[in-house]
Amino acid sequence: MTFQIHIGANVRKSAYFDATVADGVRSFSVYNHMYIPGHFGDPEGEYDRLLNGVAQWDVAAQRQVELAGPDAVALAQLLTPRDLSSLTVGQGRYVPVCDHEGMVINDPVLLKLGKDRVWLSVADSDLHLWAAAIGAERGFDVSVREPDVSPMAIQGPKAMDVAAALFGDHVRDMRPFAFVETALDDIPLVLARSGWSKQGGFELYLMDGAKGNALWQRVRKAGEPWNIGPGAPNDSERIESGLISYGADMRRQVVPANPFEMGMGKMVSLDSHDFIGRSALRRIADAGIARRRVGFFVEGSPVTGLEAPVALRRGATDVGIATDIAWSGRLDASIGLGLVEVGIGDDDTGLTVALPEGSRPVRLAPLPFL
Amino acid sequence: MTFQIHIGANVRKSAYFDATVADGVRSFSVYNHMYIPGHFGDPEGEYDRLLNGVAQWDVAAQRQVELAGPDAVALAQLLTPRDLSSLTVGQGRYVPVCDHEGMVINDPVLLKLGKDRVWLSVADSDLHLWAAAIGAERGFDVSVREPDVSPMAIQGPKAMDVAAALFGDHVRDMRPFAFVETALDDIPLVLARSGWSKQGGFELYLMDGAKGNALWQRVRKAGEPWNIGPGAPNDSERIESGLISYGADMRRQVVPANPFEMGMGKMVSLDSHDFIGRSALRRIADAGIARRRVGFFVEGSPVTGLEAPVALRRGATDVGIATDIAWSGRLDASIGLGLVEVGIGDDDTGLTVALPEGSRPVRLAPLPFL
CATH class of the missing domain: 3.30.1360.120 (Probable tRNA modification gtpase trme; domain 1)
Structure with a gap:
């Protein structure tokens, strides 16, 4: 169609x-x-x-969200759990950005252009609104705009x-x-x-x-x-490479997920600096995460895409969510990404994905596939 | 194409x-x-x-941005220059939402569902991020989410x-x-x-x-x-009705505009309550606005659309911006919307719109057309 x-x-x-x-x-x-x-x-x-x-x-x-002004780097650091203290001018870094509840709201590459200029090369959400709100509410001396x-x-x-x-x-x-x-x-x-x-x-x-x-x-x-x-x-x-697609694999409004679940735990630095979502992420870290990011193979005839998230199940029980599927020419297989409960092991059997056209057996796979 | x-x-x-x-x-x-x-x-x-x-x-x-909790109405009021003090449960209201610089970032219909529940029925921007940031930074007791x-x-x-x-x-x-x-x-x-x-x-x-x-x-x-x-x-x-399309007629990143320019001045209540952007809008009101929203007729063969903003000119000088154009069957004419400098009068002559296929004469028209 x-x-x-x-x-x-x-x-x-x-x-x-x-x-x-x-x-x-x-x-x-x-x-x-x-x-x-x-x-x-x-x-x-x-x-x-x-x-x-x-x-x-x-x-x-x-698009780029440009933070410009004396507090540009301070605002950038406040926006992400990842420690930027060693980041030099001329170097970029992939960073999660979280809301106050610790849910990921974007995962840009941050480019430090100068000591008073930072770009966030953003995934599909209006991070400029978030950054502008935080910067202004904190009284930072920084402009937040989208440059050409x-x-x-x-x-x-x-x-x-x-x-x-x-x-x-x-x-x-x-x-x-x-x-x-x-x-x-x-x-x-x-x-x-x-x-x-x-x-x-x-x-x-x-x-x-x-x-x-x-x-x-x-x-x-x-x-x-x-x-x-x-x-x-x-x-x-x-999907072969296990890259995250904000908007598909998680989205604040549809599939809210925290960075620990998304496999970004190493980027969360709870003790080095203050950042939005820190207390929430500390609570989550203390309690232990409920889900983890996985890859999976779909058995049977080729599945070339997934147009909306569907359930991953063990027997009749939902144990996770599949967020994207594609055909891999290199693996000669249908492969997907999703989140499952931490109790589900890579070798567990009896797992299915609830595709619109009917359920299919799946087996989990470590990421990246290739 | x-x-x-x-x-x-x-x-x-x-x-x-x-x-x-x-x-x-x-x-x-x-x-x-x-x-x-x-x-x-x-x-x-x-x-x-x-x-x-x-x-x-x-x-x-x-989509709906739901504000729920004891501070829902207080947050809603903080988000808009429009006075909501007389708004009753069961009544909606069209409201501009502005950033700290007074630029419009969305123009939702606000629905007051209860004394602790408000929906913002939003135009095309992630207002949930803005509202969540403001609510949390102000310490409000409110949740901001997108309901089903x-x-x-x-x-x-x-x-x-x-x-x-x-x-x-x-x-x-x-x-x-x-x-x-x-x-x-x-x-x-x-x-x-x-x-x-x-x-x-x-x-x-x-x-x-x-x-x-x-x-x-x-x-x-x-x-x-x-x-x-x-x-x-x-x-x-x-366009015939003069309705605003956020994303076409203005967008924070592309065509930033304040509510006075957009013809929403009557919705800005500078003295009744505190709201985001108040001091900026007061400065703008004191200084006087530089542009005003207009309709215009495009002369010549039918123009059925506009895919990106183009200049409005008097002679060789840019005097404004055209943000959308469509063919009106009822008026048997090509009509458009845009912003022009306040010095340009409705009866001014010599105005053109710089369409990609070449300049065309235009004449301004009061809104709405019909």
């Missing part, structure tokens, strides 16, 4: 929108109130390119070569999540060694939306020797 | 999703992280039904007859924005005389998402004598 997407004034277009249309984009979703490409008509080819070559993604919908910044990703084993062709061989020495402010001719951008896949690559944070098409074409041209082509964040690869 | 919408795990399905698919929905957009129908393949017929009959809309994406509530609208001149057939003739006496908690057999709901059109009608706030299809069919059956049919919030009618 396919439906058209309504292109209207209430959803924003990416700086790369026209470029992706010219490259044959076939489907969009909406993320942070912005259209984001879904696929370009060749899902298998796009998966292969990500795993074996290099893919070019419009991820401008990964549009990330593009190049991902895959050949992304390093493309980045080196564009920026020079020094990029090969960049550590994961390191970034630099730079430019391609007159196109200002931040180059970061990051991206929402486990295949390696870079994100180019374009800092002038008017130059989206110019940057897209420039990257495309540089990538030709490695057969670069368009793509988008890939459901199969992200 | 048409594109498919990606149906995936990271966007929620409405309680009426399956019902609208069965009724032939052809396009969706995404609103509050949920699919919302765009049209059902007959835009002219759907416009006509809204104006002359009765239309049935899935507006479940208009899914609004459906019946709109148009025959909506009153359909509501009377469903609930009884007493609904004819309900005042605008009045509501009652009621049920249709075992389907619990709040019935409100409201809706995002100027054609009159009701919203049925279903309080059990599992009964979406049952309610949809029940309303459809009751509406048959008046030829009820599916539809969706209508761009043409909303």
Whole structure:
């Protein structure tokens, strides 16, 4: 069943929108109130390119929340359980952000651009509202706004070569999540060694939306020797890699979850600093968590997606929730992500997933799958 | 140019999703992280039904932010410049919500369900994050969550007859924005005389998402004598009526605007109570506003939509912004909404709108058009 997407004034277009249309984009979703490409008509080819070559993604919908001013770093630290005291300028870090009850409300990559400027490269929720409310209520000297910044990703084993062709061989020495402010001719951008896949690559944070098409074409041209082509964040690869999708795997309104359940426990630093949700997370840590994040294989004919969370069961009893499923070409299997009660072991039998078309046996698997 | 919408795990399905698919929905957009129908393949017929009959809309994406607890009403009042002191249980009110700088961040209908329970029926932004942050930071005794509530609208001149057939003739006496908690057999709901059109009608706030299809069919059956049919919030009618679309006409990140500029000045009560943004709005009121909300006619061949804001100009000078345009069948004209500098008068000549396909003459018009 396919439906058209309504292109209207209430959803924003990416700086790369026209470029992706010219490259044959076939489907969009909406993320942070912005259209984001879904696929370009060749899902298998796009998966292969990500795993074996290099893919070019419009991820401008990964908006930046900029904290600017003397208290920028203090606000950033207050927003996350993760200890930022050792974070240097030019380095990013993946951070959970929690509400006062300890539930995750976003999981951005935080980029420390200066001692008074921080970006949160956010997943799909209005974190700018949260950060602005906290900053103002605490009386911090900080502005919270969304700057004109549009990330593009190049991902895959050949992304390093493309980045080196564009920026020079020094990029090969960049550590994961390191970034630099730079430019391609007159196109200002931040180059970061990051991206929402486990295949390696870079994100180019374009800092002038008017130059989206110019940057897209420039990257495309540089990538030709490695057969670069368009793509988008890939459901199969992200489940294989065990990456979290805020909005699918948890969402405050639908599937509330705390960072311990989500496997982010090592990022929660209860004793090093004050942060929103600390007392709630301390209580949760003391009581012990009730659920844990798991992967699972679905037996039987291929399952290519999951459109809404469904129950994981043992016999007739709900013991968890399945939040996403995709077909893995590399594993030749249907694989999924979810949360189960901590009493359920990896080797437990008799588990099923309550798909809309009927229940299917599942067996749990450690993450990542690959 | 048409594109498919990606149906995936990271966007929620409405309680009426399956019902609208069965009724032939052809396009969706995404609103509050949920699919919302765009049209059902007959835009002219759907416009006509809204104006002359009765239309049935899935507006479940208009999510509720529930404030519950002893401080619910106090938090609601803190969130809006509009004075709520005279608001009684069973009555709703359209309210701007502003950030600390006085910029509008949402424009929900507020429903006072009890002295300790309030719903904010929100436009497209994560107001639950804002409200939760403010409530917790102020130490209020209130929970902020999104309950299982899914609004459906019946709109148009025959909506009153359909509501009377469903609930009884007493609904004819309900005042605008009045509501009652009621049920249709075992389907619990709040019935409100409201809706995002100027054609009159009701919203049925279903309080059990599992009964979406049952309610949809029940309303459809009751509406048959008046030829009820599916539809969706209508761009043409909303512009004709001068209704604000948060996300199109303003959005904190893209087109920030304060309530005075947006024509909501009468809802700002600077002296009656404390609220977020009061000192900023007082400064703005003292200084005088720089822009005002306007309608405009676009001359020349029909313009059927606007996909991103564009400049309004006098000669070569930008004097404002156009935020949406649609074709009005009733006016036989292309009409739009936007903001212009206060120095620009309704009768000023030489104004143009910088459409992507080229500039067009416009003339301003008072709101509403109809």
